[in-house]
Amino acid sequence: NAGVTQTPKFQVLKTGQSMTLQCAQDMNHEYMSWYRQDPGMGLRLIHYSVGAGITDQGEVPNGYNVSRSTTEDFPLRLLSAAPSQTSVYFCASSYTTTYEQYFGPGTRLTVT
Amino acid sequence: GQQVMQIPQYQHVQEGEDFTTYCNSSTTLSNIQWYKQRPGGHPVFLIQLVKSGEVKKQKRLTFQFGEAKKNSSLHITATQTTDVGTYFCAGVMNSGGSNYKLTFGKGTLLTVNP
Numbered sequence: 001n002a003g004v005t006q007t008p009k010f011q012v013l014k015t016g017q018s019m020t021l022q023c024a025q026d027m028n029h030e031y032m033s034w035y036r037q038d039p040g041m042g043l044r045l046i047h048y049s050v051g052a053g054i055t056d057q058g059e060v061p062n063g064y065n066v067s068r069s070t071t072e073d074f075p076l077r078l079l080s081a082a083p084s085q086t087s088v089y090f091c092a093s094s095y096t097t098t099y100e101q102y103f104g105p106g107t108r109l110t111v112t
Numbered sequence: 113g114q115q116v117m118q119i120p121q122y123q124h125v126q127e128g129e130d131f132t133t134y135c136n137s138s139t140t141l142s143n144i145q146w147y148k149q150r151p152g153g154h155p156v157f158l159i160q161l162v163k164s165g166e167v168k169k170q171k172r173l174t175f176q177f178g179e180a181k182k183n184s185s186l187h188i189t190a191t192q193t194t195d196v197g198t199y200f201c202a203g204v205m206n207s208g209g210s211n212y213k214l215t216f217g218k219g220t221l222l223t224v225n226p
Binding site for chain 1: 145155156214
């Protein structure tokens with residue numbers, strides 16, 4: 001099993017550009033989520049999904065969109081990048097009955 | 113909203129000393145989890161505590177969940193250089209059925225002087 005994969009590993013955007021961070025898992029997990037990690041701030045939940053076709057907002061959803069068309073994939077879209085979105089983004093997945101999160105390797109995003 | 117406070121933010125120890133990090137939630141939790149993140153890496157699940165007053169051990173690591181299910185601690189005995197990293201607690205709030213959220217503490221960065 002590949003586990004949770006994320007692409008790209010690194011990305012530099014200019015303010016106002018849009019892009020999609022990809023996340024995929026091959027463990028048949030129902031629950032998938034996106035976090036951002038900033039120095040001294042821990043991990044903050046952006047959006048999450050408990051199954052295909054179901055998404056909900058986390059703590060810091062503004063400026064981000066998600067969709068869940070399949071169990072495996074959970075892309076995160078930045079609509080119009082801003083310097084405040086410079087961060088490391090982690091995707092995670094789990095079964096909804098165990099809650100144990102499996103994290104991807106992360107995407108380091110810089111917005112100039 | 114739910115808040116999870118974690119202290120200390122940083123801890124530097126000599127190899128062989130003990131280490132403890134504490135976690136407090138503003139609300140009663142369903143479960144609490146602990147993760148370790150090595151520098152440059154991603155968080156890795158260590159353990160989950162579910163029951164009030166629960167204590168679990170993993171080799172030199174001891175995890176406790178408070179009686180009120182609002183606080184938790186991680187204690188490492190006789191630290192080693194391999195223990196270096198940031199330790200996060202994460203409170204699980206179950207909203208019903210399969211809907212739940214994790215709220216992470218800000219983490220404790222442990223450095224160990226050999």
